[in-house]
Amino acid sequence: MNAMMTEKNSKNRRTQINADERRSSHLRKSAFIPASISALFRFCRVKTPLHCSQGIAKFPSSARPRRRSRARLNALYLLTLLLLLSTLAVPALAQDAVTFSAEVDRTTLSTDQLLTLTLTVSGDYQQVGDPQLPLMSDLNVVGSSRSSQFSMVNGVVSARTAFIYRLQPTRSGNFTIAPATISVDGTTYQTDPIEIQVTQGQAPTSTPQEGDSGAAPTPPPGASGGLSGQDLHVEADVTDPTPFVGQQTVYRFRFYQAVNLFGQPRLEWPNFNGFWSEALTPNNVYEQTAGGRRYRVTEVRQALFPTTAGPVTIPPAQLIIPGDFFNADVTLNTDAVMVDVQPLPGDAPDDFGGAVGQFEIEAWVEPTETRVNEPVTLFLRVAGAGNVSTLTDPTASVEETLTDWRVYDPQVNIEVGQDGEIIRGEKLFERLLVPTQAGELTLPPFALSYFDPAADKYRRVETPPLTVQVAPGEDLPGTTPGGEGKQAIDVLGSDIRHIKAAPPTLTMGRASLTAQPLYWLGWILPILAVAGVWIWERRQRRLSSDVAYARAQRARRLAHKRLAQARQAVGTDPDAAYAAVARALTDYLGDKFNLPAAGLTHDAIQRVLAEQAIPGDLIDRTLNCLTWADSGRFAPRAAGRGAGALVAEAETVLTELEDAITQEPS
Amino acid sequence: MKRRRLTAITLTLFLLALTACVSQAGPSTASGAQMAVANQRYEAGEFVAAAEGYQALVDAGVRDGQLYYNLGNAYFKSGDLGRAILNYRRAQRLLPRDGDVDANLKLARAQTRDRIETEGEAALVALARRIIHWLTLEEAAAVALGLWIVLCGLVTGALLWRKRRRIGRYGAGAVAGLLLLTLLSIGVRRWDTGREPPAVVVAPEVTVRSGPGEDYLTEFALHAGAEVRLIEQRGDWVRLVLPGGLQGWAPAAAVPEV
Numbered sequence: 001m002n003a004m005m006t007e008k009n010s011k012n013r014r015t016q017i018n019a020d021e022r023r024s025s026h027l028r029k030s031a032f033i034p035a036s037i038s039a040l041f042r043f044c045r046v047k048t049p050l051h052c053s054q055g056i057a058k059f060p061s062s063a064r065p066r067r068r069s070r071a072r073l074n075a076l077y078l079l080t081l082l083l084l085l086s087t088l089a090v091p092a093l094a095q096d097a098v099t100f101s102a103e104v105d106r107t108t109l110s111t112d113q114l115l116t117l118t119l120t121v122s123g124d125y126q127q128v129g130d131p132q133l134p135l136m137s138d139l140n141v142v143g144s145s146r147s148s149q150f151s152m153v154n155g156v157v158s159a160r161t162a163f164i165y166r167l168q169p170t171r172s173g174n175f176t177i178a179p180a181t182i183s184v185d186g187t188t189y190q191t192d193p194i195e196i197q198v199t200q201g202q203a204p205t206s207t208p209q210e211g212d213s214g215a216a217p218t219p220p221p222g223a224s225g226g227l228s229g230q231d232l233h234v235e236a237d238v239t240d241p242t243p244f245v246g247q248q249t250v251y252r253f254r255f256y257q258a259v260n261l262f263g264q265p266r267l268e269w270p271n272f273n274g275f276w277s278e279a280l281t282p283n284n285v286y287e288q289t290a291g292g293r294r295y296r297v298t299e300v301r302q303a304l305f306p307t308t309a310g311p312v313t314i315p316p317a318q319l320i321i322p323g324d325f326f327n328a329d330v331t332l333n334t335d336a337v338m339v340d341v342q343p344l345p346g347d348a349p350d351d352f353g354g355a356v357g358q359f360e361i362e363a364w365v366e367p368t369e370t371r372v373n374e375p376v377t378l379f380l381r382v383a384g385a386g387n388v389s390t391l392t393d394p395t396a397s398v399e400e401t402l403t404d405w406r407v408y409d410p411q412v413n414i415e416v417g418q419d420g421e422i423i424r425g426e427k428l429f430e431r432l433l434v435p436t437q438a439g440e441l442t443l444p445p446f447a448l449s450y451f452d453p454a455a456d457k458y459r460r461v462e463t464p465p466l467t468v469q470v471a472p473g474e475d476l477p478g479t480t481p482g483g484e485g486k487q488a489i490d491v492l493g494s495d496i497r498h499i500k501a502a503p504p505t506l507t508m509g510r511a512s513l514t515a516q517p518l519y520w521l522g523w524i525l526p527i528l529a530v531a532g533v534w535i536w537e538r539r540q541r542r543l544s545s546d547v548a549y550a551r552a553q554r555a556r557r558l559a560h561k562r563l564a565q566a567r568q569a570v571g572t573d574p575d576a577a578y579a580a581v582a583r584a585l586t587d588y589l590g591d592k593f594n595l596p597a598a599g600l601t602h603d604a605i606q607r608v609l610a611e612q613a614i615p616g617d618l619i620d621r622t623l624n625c626l627t628w629a630d631s632g633r634f635a636p637r638a639a640g641r642g643a644g645a646l647v648a649e650a651e652t653v654l655t656e657l658e659d660a661i662t663q664e665p666s
Numbered sequence: 667m668k669r670r671r672l673t674a675i676t677l678t679l680f681l682l683a684l685t686a687c688v689s690q691a692g693p694s695t696a697s698g699a700q701m702a703v704a705n706q707r708y709e710a711g712e713f714v715a716a717a718e719g720y721q722a723l724v725d726a727g728v729r730d731g732q733l734y735y736n737l738g739n740a741y742f743k744s745g746d747l748g749r750a751i752l753n754y755r756r757a758q759r760l761l762p763r764d765g766d767v768d769a770n771l772k773l774a775r776a777q778t779r780d781r782i783e784t785e786g787e788a789a790l791v792a793l794a795r796r797i798i799h800w801l802t803l804e805e806a807a808a809v810a811l812g813l814w815i816v817l818c819g820l821v822t823g824a825l826l827w828r829k830r831r832r833i834g835r836y837g838a839g840a841v842a843g844l845l846l847l848t849l850l851s852i853g854v855r856r857w858d859t860g861r862e863p864p865a866v867v868v869a870p871e872v873t874v875r876s877g878p879g880e881d882y883l884t885e886f887a888l889h890a891g892a893e894v895r896l897i898e899q900r901g902d903w904v905r906l907v908l909p910g911g912l913q914g915w916a917p918a919a920a921v922p923e924v
Contacts, residue, residue: 432777494773496742496743496769497766499709499736500732500735500736502698502701502732503732504698506698506723506728506730507731508727508728512807519807519811522811522814523811526814526817528679529675529818530822530825532676533672533676534825536672537825
């Protein structure tokens with residue numbers, strides 16, 4: 001089986017069915033293990049994003065450390081998977097039994113007819129031999145053929161081989177076709193016996209008469225007198241030589257051959273002017289005896305639908321049989337065929353559009369509930385026997401009556417098939433309808449009138465009316481309920497909205513806003529501002545709540561202010577200058593160390609400064625400054641040195657003190 | 667007095683930040699004259715020529731919603747439903763609040779051949795989607811920055827004027843909530859389009875195969891205008907997925923990204 005499969009595949013690998021088979025056969029070849037491994041891989045794989053190059057590049061490195069534990073897990077999965085698959089596969093294989101059956105196309109026949117015996121092997125098998133037919137003295141095997149067929153559904157193979165035998169009875173009577181046997185994959189199968197009954201035919205075929213007189217009393221049906229023992233013969237006719245306009249008739253071309261041909265004969269169809277033609281398949285092939293010879297008959301057919309009334313002549317058809325090395329081409333011509341097309345009766349209904357045959361009509365809407373301005377689709381299907389290709393749209397006439405709808409042009413699907421010799425088909429009209437009104441809208445019935453040639457009269461079929469529930473949609477001018485005397489706006493057509501006018505400038509494709517550094521600066525600046533304000537605010541709050549901190553913070557500024565005042569007063573009012581210097585220094589020290597300035601004696605200053613580990617000479621200079629200021633104030637002349645020098649000295653002392661105090665980790 | 671100076675400084679800082687982002691938003695532009703020429707072709711009924719004119723501008727790097735809309739119209743009128751829908755969707759991205767784009771996109775979608783089963787979407791989800799897509803990504807980024815600046819301003823105000831702190835706190839809370847929503851919507855959209863970018867079938871019919879190559883089994887066919895999402899690209903082939911979950915590979919040129 002697999003061997004056959006692969007052989008078949010190598011022939012035409014391109015076709016789709018074979019691709020399917022190839023995949024399935026791959027699965028069937030006990031290739032469970034690789035298949036399940038790849039399935040596991042797929043199962044474990046991380047879903048990669050679209051730009052997968054990154055994802056794939058990263059995956060192995062991150063997966064490696066966990067690989068060992070995962071491998072154990074994979075083995076477990078594999079085992080369970082194998083178990084599962086084996087339990088599934090075994091009954092499936094066992095189930096596919098092979099059947100071998102025999103059937104005949106008829107159980108009663110006459111001696112001038114042929115019997116077709118078909119032996120069928122079906123099931124899942126690999127090798128099939130030739131069947132052994134029972135010995136049959138009463139039936140001659142006049143031909144045999146063999147056909148094979150494979151199908152594959154969900155991985156299950158079913159094959160079918162049919163052996164077809166053409167049997168000719170040699171005499172009349174009741175016979176039994178004994179069981180046939182066949183060997184399939186080494187096993188022998190047997191059919192059931194079949195009973196047949198053979199009656200005496202009009203022409204004894206068991207002993208073909210010499211001479212052509214025997215053919216005359218029993219001309220084969222449809223065969224013209226022309227068939228009288230030639231090697232090759234052609235003829236043509238129509239099934240109904242007097243059809244109505246639009247009624248189907250079948251043009252049949254038959255080729256009789258009593259000899260084998262080298263080349264493939266080529267048929268030149270006549271010109272079917274005045275008809276709409278449709279090929280009928282398959283060709284009929286049968287055997288017939290006439291004039292004492294057995295002919296192989298090939299019948300090729302065309303369905304014809306007359307388009308105009310009156311007599312029409314179909315010109316002869318031509319069959320060209322290519323010659324071989326020794327013989328020239330042979331051309332065989334049929335006779336012309338006369339067809340008298342009858343006009344349709346005059347009492348046609350108003351809406352008759354030329355449909356001839358038997359038709360059914362069906363209409364439906366999808367969906368049946370919608371909203372204003374949301375489209376629904378109206379389906380109208382006409383199906384039946386006749387020429388559906390030329391049917392007119394039954395919904396075309398009601399287009400104007402659908403005032404509550406915007407109606408779009410239909411989309412038409414035609415499917416044509418055949419039922420024996422009768423052309424059948426269906427035509428599906430799909431229309432997009434957009435409701436413009438809310439409420440329960442009714443679509444009127446759609447009707448089709450046709451002429452039924454079998455009953456010889458006109459008929460009319462109609463669909464029931466359809467209703468569609470339309471809920472109010474978004475407000476449109478046409479749907480707003482107007483007051484009395486106001487009329488809703490009729491929307492006559494619908495189209496896409498018009499293009500926009502060209503603006504003076506067009507936006508260029510630029511890098512996204514978020515790709516600009518300034519954009520992110522916009523995010524950072526405010527948070528910096530908030531941080532700054534917060535720090536400042538915290539300091540303010542401490543200044544107002546912590547007296548010592550506040551005094552220490554303002555001490556230097558205050559002292560410098562006093563010294564500036566002192567410098568101004570040096571020339572004009574030395575007393576004030578001395579006082580200012582003294583105050584500047586004592587207040588500074590008081591503020592810095594949060595002490596009452598009034599009680600600051602020289603001793604206290606010395607002690608405090610010493611505690612702060614201020615160098616001794618600086619303490620001396622500070623005290624010296626204070627003494628100087630006091631003596632200047634109370635005994636100006638005794639001071640000796642000028643107030644200007646004191647201010648300068650006080651300034652340096654203050655700066656040094658400031659440095660010394662702030663350096664201290666207090 | 668000192669407080670006044672500080673207020674002035676912070677105010678200038680905020681103004682600086684605002685002007686920075688506003689000047690950033692000022693886009694580089696191209697002249698609309700070429701588009702006007704194509705518009706004239708469209709109005710003369712030469713839709714194919716109009717489409718070529720618009721497409722030339724797009725190829726030159728113009729990313730303008732109105733241009734995409736007109737291009738979609740030109741393709742629609744010349745019968746190319748797939749490219750019409752593709753360009754309407756591109757236009758919708760740049761003009762999310764434009765009714766014309768929505769209307770034409772809806773009409774074009776109604777004419778596509780494939781009925782794609784979409785999962786039933788809850789009304790709440792649909793509403794959320796509409797809200798999220800109410801702004802373009804660029805607009806949302808600008809709004810987020812604006813809200814951030816306002817939020818920082820409110821926090822500063824609350825720090826400086828302690829008596830009105832209560833008002834400042836409520837205001838800041840509201841603005842912070844809005845900012846969070848905006849950032850969330852940006853995040854959701856980036857994640858959504860980055861993970862499975864949407865795409866539209868532009869070929870009249872494209873066969874979707876089981877793998878990236880012509881030799882793989884044909885699984886199904888899609889027609890012009892079918893809207894899908896891409897989940898993988900390999901060479902000239904993309905792996906697409908339909909809303910119902912159907913998957914397969916198709917040539918990348920037949921299914922361009924929106």
